[in-house]
Amino acid sequence: MKIVLQHLTKRFPNRNKKIKEDVIAVNDFDFEIPDGKLIGLLGPSGCGKSTALNLICGLEKPTEGRILFGDTDVTELPPEHRGVGLVFQNYALYPHLTVRENIRFPLENLRGSKKLSKEVMEEKVLEAAKLVQIEELLDRRPSEMSGGQQQRVAIARALVKRPQVLLLDEPLSNLDARLRLQTREELKRIQLETGITTVFVTHDQEEAMSISDTIVVMKSGVLQQMGKPQEIYDEPVNLFVAKFLGTPQINVFEGKVKDGKIYIGDSAVLNADSLKGADGEVYVAVRPEGFVVDSNGPLKCNFLNREVMGRDTSVVATHPLFMGENIRAIIPSEEEIAPVDGCVGFSLKPSKVRVFDRVTEERISL
Amino acid sequence: MKKNLTAWLCLLPALVFLGVFMVYPLVDVLIYSFEEGYNFASQSFWGTGLYNYSYVLHDPYFIQALKNTFIIVIITVPLSTGIALLISLELSSIKALRDFFQTVYFLPYVTNTLAVGLVFMILFKKTAYSDGLISILLQLFGGPSVDFIDGPYWAKMFVMCFYTIWIVMPFKILILTSALASVNPSYYKAAQVDATPKWRIFYKITLPMISPMVFYLIITGFIGAFKAYSDEVALFGTDLNAAGMNTIVGYVYDMLYGNSGGYPSYASAAALILFAIVFTITTINLMVSRKTVYYQ
Amino acid sequence: MNEQENKKIEINSRRAETTRKVMMYFLLTLWAVLVLFPFYWMILTSVKSYGAYNSEYVPKFFTLSPTLQNYVTAFTAVPLAKYFFNTFIFTVVTTFIMMIVVILSAFAFARLDFKGKDIVFAMFLSLMMIPNELVIITNFVTITNLDLRNTFLGLILPSVTSVFYIYLLKENFEQIPEELYKAAKVDGTSDFRYLFRVMIPISRPTLVTITILKVIECWNSYVWPRLITDDQNYFLVSNGIQEIRENGFGRENVPAMMAAVVVISVPLVVLFLIFRRKIMAGVARGGTKG
Numbered sequence: 001m002k003i004v005l006q007h008l009t010k011r012f013p014n015r016n017k018k019i020k021e022d023v024i025a026v027n028d029f030d031f032e033i034p035d036g037k038l039i040g041l042l043g044p045s046g047c048g049k050s051t052a053l054n055l056i057c058g059l060e061k062p063t064e065g066r067i068l069f070g071d072t073d074v075t076e077l078p079p080e081h082r083g084v085g086l087v088f089q090n091y092a093l094y095p096h097l098t099v100r101e102n103i104r105f106p107l108e109n110l111r112g113s114k115k116l117s118k119e120v121m122e123e124k125v126l127e128a129a130k131l132v133q134i135e136e137l138l139d140r141r142p143s144e145m146s147g148g149q150q151q152r153v154a155i156a157r158a159l160v161k162r163p164q165v166l167l168l169d170e171p172l173s174n175l176d177a178r179l180r181l182q183t184r185e186e187l188k189r190i191q192l193e194t195g196i197t198t199v200f201v202t203h204d205q206e207e208a209m210s211i212s213d214t215i216v217v218m219k220s221g222v223l224q225q226m227g228k229p230q231e232i233y234d235e236p237v238n239l240f241v242a243k244f245l246g247t248p249q250i251n252v253f254e255g256k257v258k259d260g261k262i263y264i265g266d267s268a269v270l271n272a273d274s275l276k277g278a279d280g281e282v283y284v285a286v287r288p289e290g291f292v293v294d295s296n297g298p299l300k301c302n303f304l305n306r307e308v309m310g311r312d313t314s315v316v317a318t319h320p321l322f323m324g325e326n327i328r329a330i331i332p333s334e335e336e337i338a339p340v341d342g343c344v345g346f347s348l349k350p351s352k353v354r355v356f357d358r359v360t361e362e363r364i365s366l
Numbered sequence: 367m368k369k370n371l372t373a374w375l376c377l378l379p380a381l382v383f384l385g386v387f388m389v390y391p392l393v394d395v396l397i398y399s400f401e402e403g404y405n406f407a408s409q410s411f412w413g414t415g416l417y418n419y420s421y422v423l424h425d426p427y428f429i430q431a432l433k434n435t436f437i438i439v440i441i442t443v444p445l446s447t448g449i450a451l452l453i454s455l456e457l458s459s460i461k462a463l464r465d466f467f468q469t470v471y472f473l474p475y476v477t478n479t480l481a482v483g484l485v486f487m488i489l490f491k492k493t494a495y496s497d498g499l500i501s502i503l504l505q506l507f508g509g510p511s512v513d514f515i516d517g518p519y520w521a522k523m524f525v526m527c528f529y530t531i532w533i534v535m536p537f538k539i540l541i542l543t544s545a546l547a548s549v550n551p552s553y554y555k556a557a558q559v560d561a562t563p564k565w566r567i568f569y570k571i572t573l574p575m576i577s578p579m580v581f582y583l584i585i586t587g588f589i590g591a592f593k594a595y596s597d598e599v600a601l602f603g604t605d606l607n608a609a610g611m612n613t614i615v616g617y618v619y620d621m622l623y624g625n626s627g628g629y630p631s632y633a634s635a636a637a638l639i640l641f642a643i644v645f646t647i648t649t650i651n652l653m654v655s656r657k658t659v660y661y662q
Numbered sequence: 663m664n665e666q667e668n669k670k671i672e673i674n675s676r677r678a679e680t681t682r683k684v685m686m687y688f689l690l691t692l693w694a695v696l697v698l699f700p701f702y703w704m705i706l707t708s709v710k711s712y713g714a715y716n717s718e719y720v721p722k723f724f725t726l727s728p729t730l731q732n733y734v735t736a737f738t739a740v741p742l743a744k745y746f747f748n749t750f751i752f753t754v755v756t757t758f759i760m761m762i763v764v765i766l767s768a769f770a771f772a773r774l775d776f777k778g779k780d781i782v783f784a785m786f787l788s789l790m791m792i793p794n795e796l797v798i799i800t801n802f803v804t805i806t807n808l809d810l811r812n813t814f815l816g817l818i819l820p821s822v823t824s825v826f827y828i829y830l831l832k833e834n835f836e837q838i839p840e841e842l843y844k845a846a847k848v849d850g851t852s853d854f855r856y857l858f859r860v861m862i863p864i865s866r867p868t869l870v871t872i873t874i875l876k877v878i879e880c881w882n883s884y885v886w887p888r889l890i891t892d893d894q895n896y897f898l899v900s901n902g903i904q905e906i907r908e909n910g911f912g913r914e915n916v917p918a919m920m921a922a923v924v925v926i927s928v929p930l931v932v933l934f935l936i937f938r939r940k941i942m943a944g945v946a947r948g949g950t951k952g
Contacts, residue, residue, distance in 0.1 A: 057848055058848075078847075079847050081850070094864070095864060105859075109849050109851050369776060372770075372853065376766040376767060380828065383819070384786070387797065387819070388792060388797055391796070391798075391801055394803075395797065456689060463687075476933070477882075477930065477931065481927055484907055484920075489700070495717075502721075532700075623889050630802075633799050634799050641796055
């Protein structure tokens with residue numbers, strides 16, 4: 001089931017009653033989520049991604065715009081008639097019910113012709129439990145299980161009705177690092193197995209990158225970019241997207257374009273013939289893996305220290321034109337660094353350097 | 367719209383009951399108190415004014431009730447709070463038998479005050495057969511033979527206050543022990559390491575930390591003691607005026623019902639006077655507590 | 663700081679500690695005795711025979727010939743069983759109706775949205791300050807005019823709402839995470855099903871607390887029943903005991919009286935001993951007597 005959002009907008013009255021202007025949580029969303037894919041809605045907290053999710057599942061009504069599931073307009077449909085499953089960050093399992101009763105709960109709501117017999121319910125519960133591999137926990141209560149197990153139960157409860165769309169609100173945020181890794185693989189597997197169109201909300205770019213087929217990056221209610229994870233990482237449309245994706249963060253310098261060359265300070269760090277005649281102030285952003293230690297390199301930075309991470313090494317340095325605290329460069333661990341007078345030189349890999357307009361922060365393609 | 371209707375339907379029973387048995391009576395009691403010469407049988411009255419209040423305030427029974435109530439309040443509230451505080455402090459610093467003591471101390475809360483009052487009466491009363499256990503014990507130590515139930519005023523007041531304290535203790539001990547339990551033990555550890563004397567720990571740490579609860583108990587204690595009635599009935603019987611042990615609430619009920627009853631107007635005036643007193647005292651209490659209580 | 667001095671300090675502090683402990687246990691035991699003694703005395707007296715009791719000028723602290731005759735007298739000479747039954751009916755019905763009223767109101771305040779909710783709730787809260795003594799006069803007149811004196815309806819009706827319990831339960835309902843409601847909504851759960859399947863089970867500890875407090879209150883209620891009943895057939899135990907005290911067993915039969923007192927006290931004491939923790943936690947969380 002594909003999901004189509006048409007000019008979707010949601011405004012809230014401002015909580016501070018003195019300010020008359022509404023808060024726009026979701027601003028003119030207009031895109032299509034293809035059938036059977038896993039979509040990550042990514043953005044910092046408060047960017048409106050949860051509101052977007054609530055709009056899709058019907059817990060909130062949009063101020064403007066339409067939502068279509070397949071070809072059906074569901075904008076005015078209450079959540080229970082949309083055929084969606086919802087999973088929450090804190091799992092929202094009913095604490096007084098066992099796992100079995102929790103998973104069965106949505107089925108018991110079915111009335112009339114859809115009403116199921118006890119046996120069928122049990123069968124469906126088992127099936128859902130098997131899918132998330134918790135068959136042996138069916139008689140426990142939520143409080144007797146780990147966070148990861150609880151989240152599996154929550155997913156099973158969302159899936160038991162065979163929803164057309166599965167919605168996950170920060171599904172992994174309450175788990176510790178190891179479980180998070182495990183559960184996200186699990187999520188991917190379940191999604192592939194069921195083929196249900198899945199939308200999940202997260203503020204963790206790594207999580208979004210690792211399992212999404214498509215990522216939607218949001219900022220203050222506005223869609224920034226939509227695309228495959230690698231695409232967005234490689235070709236961010238603006239400085240915000242570039243900074244939001246990738247750890248360590250992309251390194252941003254104040255720079256300028258002059259005569260087909262990119263300058264940071266007085267040193268030309270890169271040739272950019274395509275920018276000839278487009279002189280001006282820019283931001284130069286370099287991915288951490290875009291630095292090459294080179295004592296003759298054009299970018300001279302003040303060396304602070306090196307952090308060994310095993311597989312590779314992180315070089316921490318400063319530069320007067322650097323935006324932010326410290327530069328972080330990732331270099332292979334076997335490479336040696338020999339700072340001269342506390343100074344380390346870098347040359348840059350052209351494929352890892354992005355240039356953005358100083359005013360609009362839009363990407364300038366090289 | 368549908369949601370509105372459901373909500374009001376859910377509230378309907380509460381609204382009806384509260385309306386009939388709380389809001390309406392509140393208005394009504396005010397009206398009663400100003401209707402002079404109200405006759406219950408014919409439901410008629412001959413004037414409006416402050417006569418009811420003036421009658422009540424000049425009624426020697428009311429004056430006696432007022433005096434009794436104030437004595438009970440002044441003696442029992444500080445005493446019960448103080449003893450409860452002492453007991454709670456001790457309770458929280460022991461381990462062995464703590465559960466047992468707590469259970470025992472709570473027992474009076476779940477007993478019928480009228481029923482246990484009878485036991486107290488038996489213990490203190492002088493009859494043809496016996497001087498009563500307490501009186502005999504007193505005589506053992508060279509005291510006089512006293513009838514605490516039908517005897518001198520001070521003796522009756524003593525039993526009264528003793529029984530009141532006995533009744534209100536469980537609640538106070540319970541509240542104070544749970545308040546003490548919620549004080550973070552690291553404060554005590556820190557104080558102990560600094561060689562703070564025990565009494566100083568009490569005044570500087572414990573008391574300020576539990577002061578909101580202490581004040582809560584004082585305020586509710588005042589309100590409760592001002593409304594004393596059934597404990598008196600338990601000890602001295604329903605004819606409290608004859609025993610000279612009536613309270614304001616008792617006066618209200620006597621005016622309303624029973625041998626001396628049938629005067630809802632006087633009852634209303636007395637009830638409103640009581641409400642005014644309680645309201646004033648509570649306000650003063652709150653003002654004092656705002657100045658002295660430490661809130662986290 | 664030398665070793666000898668330290669030893670001295672050690673011994674002194676240990677001695678002070680022991681004295682303190684002894685004092686503490688002495689005081690605690692003293693109060694425990696003061697609390698328990700009346701209970702002991704009533705049980706003791708209730709098993710002494712009428713003759714034995716009256717012949718003791720100095721009452722004995724024990725008895726060698728216990729008798730249950732007084733219990734028989736208590737049940738046969740006065741309609742104690744009837745009082746018991748009345749109180750039982752009164753307690754069960756009042757508590758049951760009150761629970762329904764309280765749950766519905768708390769549900770409306772906590773979960774439903776409607777116009778004027780805040781105002782209505784504020785009005786409810788302000789009613790908490792009104793003492794019972796103020797409204798009892800009119801209620802007496804109302805019930806009398808409705809011809810409901812000496813009926814269970816008259817006894818029960820004025821005590822089936824409690825603003826305080828509505829407030830307590832509403833607070834509890836509101837602590838249930840919002841996500842649970844959302845999850846239920848997505849699954850198509852109606853508001854009432856959500857109330858019965860989720861809110862009520864989750865709030866069970868609070869509901870138990872409220873029930874217990876109300877049962878204690880009902881079992882011990884005296885003032886209102888006294889005003890509204892003068893027919894022995896509708897007396898509750900409190901009024902019954904007062905009646906026994908005043909008109910008694912024809913003569914001053916203290917042992918029988920004590921037997922009645924024991925019988926009346928037993929149900930709540932047993933209830934308390936079974937649900938000790940729940941009751942004490944419940945009362946600590948915000949119950950005042952009466």
